[in-house]
Amino acid sequence: MVGPLFMATDNSVCVLLRGDFLKTDHSIMDWLHSKxxxxxxxxxxxxxxxxxxxxxxxxxxxxxxxxxSFLSVMNPPHKRTKKKKNDHVLPYGFADKSGNKGKVVQWCLQEQVLGHPSMACFMTHCGWNLSMEALSFGVPFVAFPQ
Known part of the structure; x- marks a missing residue:
């Protein structure tokens, strides 16, 4: 992987370069607009x-x-993971307690999320792509190195 893909301008024409391979939940943007x-x-x-x-x-x-309010991406374990019992489970009652303040998804269009005005900060493992995307959108991030 070379790195993140960003918006490029060419004589006042704005082109969004994307490299997503998974389907996203479009209700995420509606939820962000409500914040x-x-x-x-x-x-x-x-x-x-x-x-x-x-x-x-x-x-x-x-x-x-x-x-x-928070938006959390919880990925299922990678297919190469040998253990089958390592799916993450949110604490009992988490969804009820978070209500409309929280949204948990498996995938989202990160450049749209980071570029949204409702973003306050980003908690990340400090990978190159995630860090560069946050920096390019001017979103402060909390480092949780892994």
Whole structure:
């Protein structure tokens, strides 16, 4: 992989270069539009990072305790993962407690999410693409190296 693909301008024509291979949930943008500017925390660790269940639990509880709106991308384990019982499970009652403040998806168009006015910050594993995309959109990020 070479790196992230960004918007390029050519004599006042704006072209969005994209490299997504998975289907996205289009309700994400409607949900983001319903949020105030700089009010949403975005959490994504890419498809190659698989957090421990304890880390998923801690992040989930911290999000609920913060009272902030959040969009979290929770990827299923990679196909090459040998263990079949390592799917992440959100804590009991998480969806009910987060209500409309939180949205958990398996995939999203990251450049649209990071470029949305509702973005306050981005929690990332500090991979090259994710970090460069956040920097290019001017979104502050919280580093969670993996």
């Amino acid at each position: 105030l500017p700089s009010s949403v925390v975005y959490i994504s660790f890419s498809r190659v990072v698989h957090l421990k269940q304890e880390e998923v639990n801690e992040i989930a509880h911290d999000l609920l305790d913060s009272g902030l």
